[in-house]
Amino acid sequence: MLSGFRDLLFPNVCRICQTKLAATELAPGKICSICWNKLEYIFPPYCLRCGHPSGDGHTASCNHCIALNPWFAFARSIGKYTGVLREAIQLFKLHYKEDLAEPLANLLIQYLKKSRDLADYQTYDYLIPVPLHPAKQRDREFNQVEVLARIISEQLNIPLSTDNLYRKRYTTPQMAISREKRLTNVSQAFAVRNPHLLTRKKIILLDDIMTTGATVNECSHMLKQAGCDKVAVLVLARGG
Numbered sequence: 001m002l003s004g005f006r007d008l009l010f011p012n013v014c015r016i017c018q019t020k021l022a023a024t025e026l027a028p029g030k031i032c033s034i035c036w037n038k039l040e041y042i043f044p045p046y047c048l049r050c051g052h053p054s055g056d057g058h059t060a061s062c063n064h065c066i067a068l069n070p071w072f073a074f075a076r077s078i079g080k081y082t083g084v085l086r087e088a089i090q091l092f093k094l095h096y097k098e099d100l101a102e103p104l105a106n107l108l109i110q111y112l113k114k115s116r117d118l119a120d121y122q123t124y125d126y127l128i129p130v131p132l133h134p135a136k137q138r139d140r141e142f143n144q145v146e147v148l149a150r151i152i153s154e155q156l157n158i159p160l161s162t163d164n165l166y167r168k169r170y171t172t173p174q175m176a177i178s179r180e181k182r183l184t185n186v187s188q189a190f191a192v193r194n195p196h197l198l199t200r201k202k203i204i205l206l207d208d209i210m211t212t213g214a215t216v217n218e219c220s221h222m223l224k225q226a227g228c229d230k231v232a233v234l235v236l237a238r239g240g
Contacts, residue, residue, distance in 0.1 A: 015097055016087055030103055031088060040080040042238060050213055051075045051238065064240075068213050071220035072205065072231045076117055078107050081209055081239035089208055089237060093144045101144075104236060105151035108206070111234070112156060118204070118232060125201040126161040127153050130219055131190070133167045148236075149206050158204065164193050165219060186218045195226035202230045211239040 012021050014032035021032055047055025050065035051074065079085045092100040112121045129145040146162055153160035169189040192198065203223055207216055210233070220231040 015091055015100060016084055030099070031084070035084045038084045040082055040085070042077050042079055049074055051077050051210075051233075053080070053238065065213070068217055070213070070217055071224050072216065072233045074117060075210060075213065075216065075233035075235065076111070076115065077210060077235045077238035078111055079237055081211075081237035085237050093208060096142060096144075098147075101147050101151060105148045105155075107236065108148065108234060109152055109155050112152070118234065121156065121158060121204065123202065124158060124204050124232070126198075127158040127204045127206060128161050128165050128219075128223070130205065130207040130215060131162075131165055131167045133169070145206055145208050148208070152206070161197075164197060165223065166191060166193060186214050188218075190219050190222045192222050192226040198223060199227035200229050201227075203228050203232070205231050205233045207233070207235045209237050209239055210235040 013019060014021055014030070014035055016031050016035040019032060019034075021030060042051070042053050045055065045057030046053045047062035047065060048057060048059065049055075049061045049070055050068065052062055052064045054064070055062040081089070088100055088104060091097040092104060112118050127149050129143065129149040131146075132143045149160055149162070152158065167189055168191045205216055205219055205223070210216055213233075216233045216235070220233065223231050
């Protein structure tokens with residue numbers, strides 16, 4: 001009886017399609033296997049540098065990253081910012097459906113375990129989530145990327161750094177402005193507090209969405225200026 005009352009108050013349904021989850025999917029808020037199977041993964045060929053799916057994989061750059069002039073060694077994305085993945089990220093990020101943190105983090109964990117590009121993830125010195133401005137973090141009450149990074153760090157034993165790279169200037173959300181304005185919007189928006197801690201270090205820079213790549217590129221720029229040997233970018237979804 002108590003179990004039935006709990007199910008009535010907290011129905012164990014898929015966050016995307018609202019259907020009741022099977023017994024093997026009992027954690028509240030998980031996404032059902034039918035919805036997961038609709039996720040549009042990004043497979044090769046893609047640009048070897050920025051990971052954009054329009055690249056053919058035979059060259060180390062495409063029109064997107066030539067325009068960006070990347071400071072990162074390479075960027076990789078789990079899937080396209082459409083459908084199930086887009087809805088899951090928005091529910092987690094904008095409405096803080098915290099029970100989506102684990103399944104989203106697991107997408108990144110499985111990628112790290114299986115990807116040829118990041119097969120050496122255990123040799124990286126730090127996992128660094130893209131920081132929010134303090135004012136935005138107070139409004140949202142959490143940094144969704146940092147939540148994911150903490151799960152990944154704990155599961156894979158990659159050291160986590162959350163306070164060295166910081167956002168020093170409040171910026172308009174990238175999704176709210178034109179592609180042309182995104183590069184200047186984040187220019188000099190980030191800084192490093194203790195550069196000596198990053199000298200000759202290898203970094204995995206984590207974010208949830210990459211569209212033009214302006215944000216992760218500006219972060220990579222600051223990390224490289226601080227003395228990092230290598231910055232590899234990993235994101236959940238690729239838009240644009």
